[in-house]
Amino acid sequence: MTQQSAITVEIDADGIGLVTIDQVGRAMNVLNPDLMTPFAAVVDRLEKEDAIKSLVLTSGKSTFIVGADIDQLTAIKSPEEAFRLCEDMKALLRRIEKSGKPVVAAINGTALGGGLEIALACHARFALEDPALKLGLPEVKLGLLPGGGGTQRLPRMLGIQKSFELLTQGTELRAAEAKSLGLVNDTAASREELLQKSRAWCRANPHPVQPWDKQGFRIPGGDSKSPAIAQLLSIAPSMANAKSHGNYPAINYIMSCLFEGGLLDFDNASQVESRYFVACVMSQESKNMIGTLWHQLNAIKKGRSRPAGIAPRKVAKVAVLGAGMMGAGIAYASAKAGIDVVLLDTTIENADKGKAYSQGLLDKAISRGKSTPAKRDALLAKITPTTSYDDLKGCDLVIEAVFEDREIKAACTQKSEAVIAADAVYASNTSTLPITGLAKASSRPANFIGLHFFSPVDKMPLVEIIVGAQTSDETLARGFDYVLQIGKTPIVVNDSRGFYTSRVFATYLMEGLAMLGEGVHPRSIEVAGTKAGMPMPPLALQDEVSLSLPLHIIEQTNKDLAAEGKPVTEHPGEAVLRTVGATHGRVGKKIGKGFYDYNGKDKTLWPELTKLYPTAAEQPAQQELIDRLMFTQANEAARCYEEKVVRSVADCNIGSIFGWGFAPFQGGALQFINAIGAARFVERSRELAARYGERFTPAAIVVKQAADGGRFEDAA
Numbered sequence: 057m058t059q060q061s062a063i064t065v066e067i068d069a070d071g072i073g074l075v076t077i078d079q080v081g082r083a084m085n086v087l088n089p090d091l092m093t094p095f096a097a098v099v100d101r102l103e104k105e106d107a108i109k110s111l112v113l114t115s116g117k118s119t120f121i122v123g124a125d126i127d128q129l130t131a132i133k134s135p136e137e138a139f140r141l142c143e144d145m146k147a148l149l150r151r152i153e154k155s156g157k158p159v160v161a162a163i164n165g166t167a168l169g170g171g172l173e174i175a176l177a178c179h180a181r182f183a184l185e186d187p188a189l190k191l192g193l194p195e196v197k198l199g200l201l202p203g204g205g206g207t208q209r210l211p212r213m214l215g216i217q218k219s220f221e222l223l224t225q226g227t228e229l230r231a232a233e234a235k236s237l238g239l240v241n242d243t244a245a246s247r248e249e250l251l252q253k254s255r256a257w258c259r260a261n262p263h264p265v266q267p268w269d270k271q272g273f274r275i276p277g278g279d280s281k282s283p284a285i286a287q288l289l290s291i292a293p294s295m296a297n298a299k300s301h302g303n304y305p306a307i308n309y310i311m312s313c314l315f316e317g318g319l320l321d322f323d324n325a326s327q328v329e330s331r332y333f334v335a336c337v338m339s340q341e342s343k344n345m346i347g348t349l350w351h352q353l354n355a356i357k358k359g360r361s362r363p364a365g366i367a368p369r370k371v372a373k374v375a376v377l378g379a380g381m382m383g384a385g386i387a388y389a390s391a392k393a394g395i396d397v398v399l400l401d402t403t404i405e406n407a408d409k410g411k412a413y414s415q416g417l418l419d420k421a422i423s424r425g426k427s428t429p430a431k432r433d434a435l436l437a438k439i440t441p442t443t444s445y446d447d448l449k450g451c452d453l454v455i456e457a458v459f460e461d462r463e464i465k466a467a468c469t470q471k472s473e474a475v476i477a478a479d480a481v482y483a484s485n486t487s488t489l490p491i492t493g494l495a496k497a498s499s500r501p502a503n504f505i506g507l508h509f510f511s512p513v514d515k516m517p518l519v520e521i522i523v524g525a526q527t528s529d530e531t532l533a534r535g536f537d538y539v540l541q542i543g544k545t546p547i548v549v550n551d552s553r554g555f556y557t558s559r560v561f562a563t564y565l566m567e568g569l570a571m572l573g574e575g576v577h578p579r580s581i582e583v584a585g586t587k588a589g590m591p592m593p594p595l596a597l598q599d600e601v602s603l604s605l606p607l608h609i610i611e612q613t614n615k616d617l618a619a620e621g622k623p624v625t626e627h628p629g630e631a632v633l634r635t636v637g638a639t640h641g642r643v644g645k646k647i648g649k650g651f652y653d654y655n656g657k658d659k660t661l662w663p664e665l666t667k668l669y670p671t672a673a674e675q676p677a678q679q680e681l682i683d684r685l686m687f688t689q690a691n692e693a694a695r696c697y698e699e700k701v702v703r704s705v706a707d708c709n710i711g712s713i714f715g716w717g718f719a720p721f722q723g724g725a726l727q728f729i730n731a732i733g734a735a736r737f738v739e740r741s742r743e744l745a746a747r748y749g750e751r752f753t754p755a756a757i758v759v760k761q762a763a764d765g766g767r768f769e770d771a772a
Contacts, residue, residue, distance in 0.1 A: 636650070
């Protein structure tokens with residue numbers, strides 16, 4: 057039995073070949089040998105068969121081509137192999153461009169990365185007016201750059217300046233945006249119109265030549281030698297470094313492609329791109345990001361941590377208890393996914409205010425042209441503010457998002473369970489209190505689970521699902537399905553104090569405070585956090601979180617440990633937290649004063665900090681500070697994995713990046729250890745432990761890896 061081809065060609069009476077790309081056994085088309093081999097055969101036919109006057113490329117799926125097969129890229133072992141892969145694809149695309157026959161891309165769905173690069177090599181492009189359609193070259197998000205000519209065709213279409221923005225940010229465009237930029241010739245309201253316009257262009261342009269192949273072609277807006285572009289490219293590295301701090305080499309390589317390519321003819325510029333692509337593919341940063349943000353993330357989304365054998369189930373109606381910032385955000389995320397929401401608080405004013413949070417987000421989207429009043433009103437109609445627990449009838453999920461107090465949470469549990477169905481799931485959004493303990497207030501602890509959202513809920517992509525001692529697999533599966541239903545990424549952790557994300561995140565903040573207490577200049581601490589690749593430096597981030605919340609958590613934790621007869625070990629950062637937060641009443645950004653003074657959007661470090669904690673005469677090197685901030689997080693993450701708090705390496709890595717922003721270029725907290733190597737990690741950890749305390753003593757699991765050559769990897 058012959059394997060069905062990924063490509064079919066139908067030639068009409070005018071000699072226009074409709075090329076339909078539809079890879080067998082895949083939900084989406086990707087660039088790999090299964091596709092490129094028959095595609096090359098189509099190009100052969102275009103060149104050799106007189107009966108074929110032109111081609112229209114489209115997809116048999118709801119998307120066009122979503123990019124390269126990442127599995128193929130990760131299998132690359134040598135620079136030569138990467139270079140050859142790039143050059144082979146480019147050669148094929150140049151044959152299309154120089155065929156002398158029109159080739160048009162009828163983009164009926166999302167075209168990203170290499171998929172868009174194929175479209176850019178066509179002589180014209182038409183895109184379907186579909187809200188789900190996205191066009192872009194997002195390779196930078198995986199530490200890569202476009203390797204099929206994208207860094208050279210884009211500036212020759214749009215100019216260097218606009219290309220710089222799109223390529224370094226990995227921007228994804230809607231069809232209308234792409235048309236306004238000139239990336240596509242036109243849009244179409246239906247598939248029929250899309251093909252009609254594509255065929256009409258073929259008939260009207262029987263002998264097309266790409267602009268960059270014409271005599272006297274000039275890059276729109278000027279090449280790299282023009283004064284305006286030279287000025288842009290002279291400041292671009294500093295602009296990029298201000299955001300990336302040199303941690304993302306792909307950004308520098310993209311800028312080099314634009315600069316050098318802007319001085320060369322198209323074919324030589326394309327070869328320059330191939331060489332920089334090789335540098336990206338072989339970089340540790342790209343290996344980190346692809347491993348975690350592609351392979352591990354996809355494994356999570358496909359249900360690696362979800363119990364097997366339980367049928368998927370969607371939530372129709374959810375109750376959210378507490379209409380504060382977290383509850384309001386959860387209500388918005390749920391309503392946005394089409395779920396009916398009951399938003400309950402102690403007063404109707406509070407409940408209405410929680411609903412108004414959604415209106416504020418939607419009004420902002422309308423002002424930016426990303427929504428409409430009709431869509432806003434439809435979403436708001438799904439949220440019902442209330443003060444009555446009777447309104448929870450019919451809810452198949454309840455999410456409690458009230459103050460971190462066991463008695464208040466217990467009362468919410470009991471009032472809810474008196475009303476909801478026997479099989480409804482009850483979830484707590486607690487970030488620190490053990491789920492097993494909270495479930496003691498429940499008459500059905502098997503249905504009790506933790507769903508820890510992150511603030512602000514509308515922006516943060518992660519939900520940490522916490523499984524209590526009696527939580528059933530059915531409840532876990534339903535919680536997992538709900539998180540996917542609202543478009544978030546779920547990680548699954550077992551119950552423990554601080555769970556995973558809060559426990560490890562705290563080490564970053566506390567290490568920054570410990571440094572301050574030692575006399576490290578506060579500005580040096582903040583620079584180290586930024587240079588390490590964290591989203592915010594530790595002192596500023598502590599202000600955002602507030603100083604009062606961790607003080608409350610520490611007090612509660614110490615009481616619990618004392619009640620359990622367990623010893624209390626104080627982190628050296630706690631004394632700083634008490635002095636600044638409690639003694640001086642500077643509890644953070646919410647009152648305009650913490651480690652920083654706040655004046656509107658402006659903030660400056662509190663001048664008294666260096667008086668409270670005089671700057672030591674001898675200051676540590678920046679790398680020493682960076683190591684402390686990163687090693688303390690990675691080591692605690694390893695302990696969580698060792699203690700089986702986290703169920704998988706994927707959950708650990710994705711949770712660290714999506715949960716609290718662990719430097720994405722490192723690929724997550726455990727991949728940080730993998731990349732350094734267990735032996736070197738153990739050696740450096742022991743150096744830090746000797747200088748700063750036992751908290752840096754390497755986790756036993758990493759010590760074992762150092763001895764036997766192991767790594768943090770999930771079973772295939």
